Amino acid sequence: xxxxxxxNIVLEKGILKNGALLCENGIITKIGKPDSFEAPKNAEIIDxxxxxLGPGFVDIHVHGGNGYNFFDNxxxxxxxxxxxxxxxVLATSYTTYxxxxxxxxxxKIKNAMKTDAKNIAGFYMEGPxxxxxxxxxxxxxKWLGEIKEEDYAQIVDNVGDLAKVWAVAPxxxxxxNFMEYVKSQNQNAVFAVAHSEAxxxxxxxxxxxxxxxxxxxxxxxxxxxxxxxxRGVGPDEYCLMNDDMYAEMIxxxxxxHVPAYLQRLxxxxxxxxxxxxxxxxxxxxxxxxxxxxxxxxLSFDSEGNVSGSRLTMDIVCQNFVKHTNSSIQDxxxxxxTNPAKxxxxxxxxGSIEVGKKANLLIVDKDFKIDKVIFxxxxxx
Ligand SMILES: [Zn+2]
Numbered sequence: 001x002x003x004x005x006x007x008n009i010v011l012e013k014g015i016l017k018n019g020a021l022l023c024e025n026g027i028i029t030k031i032g033k034p035d036s037f038e039a040p041k042n043a044e045i046i047d048x049x050x051x052x053l054g055p056g057f058v059d060i061h062v063h064g065g066n067g068y069n070f071f072d073n074x075x076x077x078x079x080x081x082x083x084x085x086x087x088x089v090l091a092t093s094y095t096t097y098x099x100x101x102x103x104x105x106x107x108k109i110k111n112a113m114k115t116d117a118k119n120i121a122g123f124y125m126e127g128p129x130x131x132x133x134x135x136x137x138x139x140x141x142k143w144l145g146e147i148k149e150e151d152y153a154q155i156v157d158n159v160g161d162l163a164k165v166w167a168v169a170p171x172x173x174x175x176x177n178f179m180e181y182v183k184s185q186n187q188n189a190v191f192a193v194a195h196s197e198a199x200x201x202x203x204x205x206x207x208x209x210x211x212x213x214x215x216x217x218x219x220x221x222x223x224x225x226x227x228x229x230x231r232g233v234g235p236d237e238y239c240l241m242n243d244d245m246y247a248e249m250i251x252x253x254x255x256x257h258v259p260a261y262l263q264r265l266x267x268x269x270x271x272x273x274x275x276x277x278x279x280x281x282x283x284x285x286x287x288x289x290x291x292x293x294x295x296x297x298l299s300f301d302s303e304g305n306v307s308g309s310r311l312t313m314d315i316v317c318q319n320f321v322k323h324t325n326s327s328i329q330d331x332x333x334x335x336x337t338n339p340a341k342x343x344x345x346x347x348x349x350g351s352i353e354v355g356k357k358a359n360l361l362i363v364d365k366d367f368k369i370d371k372v373i374f375x376x377x378x379x380x
Pocket of ligand 1: 061063092126280308
């Protein structure tokens with residue numbers, strides 16, 4: 001049992017100043033002013049010293065970090081991100097895995113989720129069917145041929161309803177059959193448009209399967225114009241136009257993935273409730289690039305192009321505030337609440353409410369982490 005006092009509690013609709021919070025058996029059971037309820041005698045008392053108490057981060061798009069990919073070493077990756085406040089992560093796949101590598105990794109992650117890596121809530125399947133023109137590793141991509149059930153069925157079956165998101169390029173021939181199959185196995189699966197140059201018509205054709213997310217908006221996407229000099233429209237514009245879609249955003253410190261001006265434009269059009277901050281982090285050991293020597297948080301693909309990051313969500317939040325001037329409360333919406341809603345887990349995580357899991361962070365005004373509490377247990 002934990003009693004946290006002297007905290008600025010970041011609720012979904014506002015900040016409760018000088019608040020107190022009680023959690024029992026891993027669940028939040030009381031929130032209020034300290035004079036409204038006292039700490040039970042046997043509670044561990046934590047003084048937040050006037051810092052912010054917010055919901056644990058929900059990073060739905062993260063491949064790995066600190067040398068460990070979720071698909072190779074889920075326990076180490078999960079532990080690393082938990083220390084950075086990521087109390088929920090989706091282990092994210094990529095197109096460089098063969099079918100057998102997918103199947104082995106899925107088993108490994110499922111086992112890890114039962115034991116040590118409890119902050120892994122499932123999978124974000126980034127592919128396998130993406131458009132290699134847009135940053136989907138054209139040389140190492142194992143999924144460029146015809147889309148065939150015999151290739152994907154076992155992966156879809158084995159990952160089952162743990163796959164919260166399937167990212168697809170709607171322009172790939174045969175993608176409907178694949179999406180149909182995914183839906184038949186997992187009614188709750190959510191689709192994202194990713195690494196794509198699909199036109200709005202092409203996206204509309206598959207909309208009924210449940211397109212809800214634009215994977216890293218304004219990054220790794222194309223738009224085909226009628227001819228040179230005519231600006232086309234693609235997935236980013238589709239996402240901006242459709243109010244029910246969430247826009248994922250990678251905020252690195254130099255705003256390389258998404259220029260700061262575009263970050264503000266996305267925010268202005270979508271509104272804070274439809275922004276999902278992601279790290280898109282990789283366990284990269286790639287050389288730091290001369291061109292981006294000042295950046296410590298980018299990663300690069302096998303050809304030296306910027307691809308993914310080395311971010312953690314606490315740093316993403318700092319960068320988001322820096323580039324968009326968003327408030328702490330809004331930043332927690334984008335880093336915890338909105339992603340929990342998008343993947344259908346909002347009834348248990350994503351905000352500070354009585355009855356939800358006690359996944360909590362104590363942070364200062366710059367998102368520097370003071371404490372991480374996972375299911376009612378202090379981690380660090
Ligand atoms: Zn990714």
